[in-house]
Amino acid sequence: MLDAIQFSSFAEFIDMGGYGFNVWSVYALFAVFIAINLIMPLRKKEKIIRQLKRRALIDAEIQNEDSTEQ
Amino acid sequence: MWLWFSKLGSPKWFYELSGRWLPWLIGAMVIFMTVGLVWGLLFLPPDYQQGFTSRILIVHVAVAGTSLAFFPLMFVAGTITLVWRMKLADMVAKNAAILGAWFSFVTLATGSLWGSVMWGTWWEWTDSRLVSMLFQLFLLLGVISLRSALEDSEAAAKACALLSIVGCINVVIIKYSVEWWNTLHQVSSPVSLDNDSPNGPEFWIATLIMIIAVYLFLSVSLILSTRNEILERERRSQWVQDLALKS
Numbered sequence: 009m010l011d012a013i014q015f016s017s018f019a020e021f022i023d024m025g026g027y028g029f030n031v032w033s034v035y036a037l038f039a040v041f042i043a044i045n046l047i048m049p050l051r052k053k054e055k056i057i058r059q060l061k062r063r064a065l066i067d068a069e070i071q072n073e074d075s076t077e078q
Numbered sequence: 079m080w081l082w083f084s085k086l087g088s089p090k091w092f093y094e095l096s097g098r099w100l101p102w103l104i105g106a107m108v109i110f111m112t113v114g115l116v117w118g119l120l121f122l123p124p125d126y127q128q129g130f131t132s133r134i135l136i137v138h139v140a141v142a143g144t145s146l147a148f149f150p151l152m153f154v155a156g157t158i159t160l161v162w163r164m165k166l167a168d169m170v171a172k173n174a175a176i177l178g179a180w181f182s183f184v185t186l187a188t189g190s191l192w193g194s195v196m197w198g199t200w201w202e203w204t205d206s207r208l209v210s211m212l213f214q215l216f217l218l219l220g221v222i223s224l225r226s227a228l229e230d231s232e233a234a235a236k237a238c239a240l241l242s243i244v245g246c247i248n249v250v251i252i253k254y255s256v257e258w259w260n261t262l263h264q265v266s267s268p269v270s271l272d273n274d275s276p277n278g279p280e281f282w283i284a285t286l287i288m289i290i291a292v293y294l295f296l297s298v299s300l301i302l303s304t305r306n307e308i309l310e311r312e313r314r315s316q317w318v319q320d321l322a323l324k325s
Contacts, residue, residue: 033191052303064323
């Protein structure tokens with residue numbers, strides 16, 4: 009199976025038959041595109057959950073204060 | 079059927095169901111993406127005319143083909159929103175526009191990087207395929223700005239549904255542009271079982287794997303952002319508060 013690899017050296021792999029810049033730019037852009045559109049929503053979710061938690065804790069505290077005052 | 083439909087529209091139900099699906103979708107996406115990229119980068123033989131730039135095409139074709147799915151999806155979601163008042167469909171439509179703009183941009187950029195060496199030009203205003211794809215990008219940016227201008231109102235949903243009709247017509251134009259106006263962009267090579275043909279199994283199977291990988295990525299990304307939207311819109315409901323405290 010390894011015989012089917014089209015390149016005999018790493019330098020050849022990078023060079024892509026002279027089209028290295030274009031081929032690697034496309035794959036880099038594709039990787040960035042995938043990463044951004046998966047990481048951004050995941051980070052946003054963490055942020056939302058953090059905010060919801062904080063809000064819930066504040067609410068609970070206010071309720072506690074109310075009950076101790078009475 | 080109606081019970082099922084109204085259940086499907088419930089954000090809570092969707093949140094729970096998609097939470098169970100996500101690990102499988104992500105797993106499948108990783109597998110197809112890895113196979114597609116390794117095959118594409120290491121094993122794909124050079125094209126007799128294009129050399130190794132054919133490696134660009136498996137990514138370009140997969141992203142470009144998938145980008146045509148967004149306007150039909152937004153049209154269906156918009157119709158469901160307007161006819162059955164399903165909030166969930168509106169959330170999907172909103173996030174689909176953003177992801178669709180990304181897809182259109184990557185299609186244009188990867189195409190440009192291929193064209194710059196194979197056509198000798200980055201861009202050609204007289205080519206119908208290129209211009210109609212650019213129009214799709216602008217249309218999606220229009221939908222996004224319209225939504226942010228009109229907030230969550232019904233007017234936004236209506237305007238976006240209307241724009242997605244235009245978008246769907248444009249999708250047909252993009253699809254057939256290479257046959258109707260024969261300018262620069264080549265027609266798709268016929269799928270062939272002969273390994274010596276320009277689009278033999280070695281090439282189209284690699285492309286097919288990338289297409290499946292990209293569709294899986296689309297689903298995962300769209301589900302993730304829709305789930306965020308649900309949490310934000312339903313933040314006052316008990317189940318979201320419970321969920322936040324549990325995690």
